[in-house]
Amino acid sequence: MLGHLVGVLFDGVAYGSLLFVISIGLSVTMGLMNFVNLAHGAFAMLGGYACAVLMTRAGVPFLATLPLAFAAAAAAGIVLERTLYQRLYRATHLEQVMFSIGLVFMAVAGATWAFGPSQAAVRLPGFLRGQVHVAGLDFGAYRVFLIGVVVVVTIALHLMLVRTRFGAQVRASVDNAVAAAGLGIDVNRVFAVTFALGSGLAGLGGALGIDVLGLDPTFPLKYMVYFLLVVAIGGAGTIKGGLVAAMVLGIADVAGKYYLPQAGAFIIYVLMVALMILFPAGLYGRRT
Amino acid sequence: MAELLAVDGVTAGYGDGVVLDDVSLRLDEGDTLALLGRNGMGKTTLLVTLMGLTRLHRGRLSWRGADLAALPTHRRSRAGLGWVPQERHMFASLTVEEHLTAVARPGHWNVARVYGIFPRLAERRTNFGNQLSGGEQQMLAIGRALMVNPGLLLLDEPMEGLAPIIVQELMSVVRDLVADSGMAVIVVEQHAKLALSLTRQVIVLERGRVVHRGASEALLADPATLQRLVAVS
Known part of the structure; x- marks a missing residue:
């Protein structure tokens, strides 16, 4: 029983870690420039396909595809920001929503055309498959790896924001x-x-999420609500808020599906309603 | 002296509204100007218009002979406008020291020199912007503006809301700054006599129009006119 609890917590943290890495950019976009970018998941999908294509068609090892997935999505981000997004900074939220949902539909259609409608699969390297045994408990090796990556990313982000001049300029711009x-x-x-x-x-x-969230052309739509929930619950524009919210959501989602399968995916929405009533600006939101 | 700033027939305001009506002024390198007037007469609007934060309906702004109005706000700062906003605008998530380093540009002013004139800020260097007293915030607002190494310092009501003892302390620093730094200064101030004692020339605004311009010393020596223009108590 206790073993189950630890396992559920662990899987929840691993799932939350993924949500955090994907959502943190959205949190900053909405917090910094007050831009509602529903297409954020499309960048995640792009990274996923970059990884899948590089592995299956070019034989690039999984770990080596990760920085390339980052670079591909970042490059797409730069191009779209300069050509499209920046024109709508001063537009209304409705216009931003219409624009970015349009991008989502284009991304879904484009991915279907390029990669087909079915799930993309990657074969993880051997050392990331199987189980890790600690203190009589089994943990999925890949989930341990996920959590490790997120710890590194979070520390790096934190140091960049807190220790560098650029980070201070980001905070000043948000403030x-x-x-x-x-x-x-x-x-x-x-x-x-x-x-x-x-x-x-x-x-x-x-x-990172191909093996956990799956990857098909509807990815940006399927997970849009999760990414928005992280931002809404955490409070836009904070790393700490996003991290805590992603963990809370990850654990609640996994625990809900495990302990209350009848309620299933509904748990996180109950949680959202409760948290939004208690913290209207998010857990670490700015009250203006 | 070379011309630093020229404001020519400027009509500006927020959205479609007009706050400044046909305002002109000239400032040379190192010159000092007091901007007086009762509340709501457009003094702050003139400063934020220089910073590019209003809508310029008509008129020209030039800076060292170049068109200032064409530049976005951050480029105006980099061109040499050192803005000390009325609301102080502290950054709540930046430490005192980060306020200085985040905006630093090369030149005479650096962190050590700012701490030199405001030792209190050095003591507070690890405090965040929202953990400072009013006087400390004002010191930081001035220090931060100096870090961009401006050719013109825009002081918007620097003494507002401060205790008399703090005003004295701050005034002596500002007085030295104005006298020694070679920077041009525009100071907006409710304490008209303070502002006049700091500056060489004065402009008085009323409902967005210039109703008086002249030497600060002359206006200081003419209490009746000063009383009529700004109703100092």
Whole structure:
């Protein structure tokens, strides 16, 4: 029984880790520039397909595809930000929603055309398959790996935000974009770089998630709500909030499906309603 | 002296509204200007118009001979406008030191020199922007603006809401800055006599129009006119 609990917690944390890596860019986009980007999952899907194609068609080893998945999604982020997104920074939220949902449909159709409608599969390297035995309990090796990657990514992100001048400029721009610009910080450039970084992380998450979330052309639609939930519950624009929210959602989703299969996927929505009533601006949101 | 800033027939405001009506002024390198007027007369609007935060309906802004109005806000700062906003606009998630380093540009002013004139900020270097007293916030707002190494410092009501003892402390620093730094300064201030004692020339705004311009010293020596223009108590 206790073993089950530990196992469920562990799987929940692993699942939450994936949600965090994919969603953190969305949190920053919505927090920094107040931009509602429903197409964020499309960048994750792009990273996933980059990984799958590189592995199956070019024989690139799984670990080596991860930085490439990051780079592909980040590059797509830069191009789309410069050509399309930046035109809608001052548009209404409705227009941003219509624009980005349009991108989602294009991404779904494009992926179906390019890769077919079925699930893409990757064969994980041997050392990431199987189980790890610790203290009499079995943990999936791949989930241990996922959690490790997310710990590294989180620490790197944190250090970048807290220790570097660029990180201070990002925080200044989030705190007060007008004052930041008035003191010479190019808020749009800060945003473009941050957008690319967030897109890249989504791509990394998409690649990491093939074995857990699955990968097919409807990915950006299927998981859109999860990514938005992370942002809504965590509070836009905070790493800590996104991390905590992703863990809460991951654990609640896994635990709900395990202990209350009848309620199934419904648990996280109950959780969302309860948390939004208690914390209208998110767990770590800015109250304005 | 070379011309630093020229404001020519500027009409500006927020959205379609007009706050400034046909305002003109000239400032040379190193020159100092007091911008006076009662509340809501357009003083702050003039400063934020220089920063590109209003809609410019008519008129020209030029900076060292180049068109300032064409530049986005951050480029105006980089061109040499050091903005000390009225609301102070502290960054809540930045430490005192990060306020300085995040906006630093090469030049005379660096972190050590800012700490030199505001030792209090050095003591507070690891505190966050929202953990400071009003006086400390104002010191940081000024120090932060100095870090961009501006040719013109825009001080928007730097003494507002501060205790008299803090005003004295801050005034002595500002007075030295204005006298020694070679920077041009525009100061908006409710304490008209303070502002006049700091500056060489003065402009008084009323309902967005210039109703008086002249030497600060002359206005300071003419209490009746000063009283009529800004109703100092």
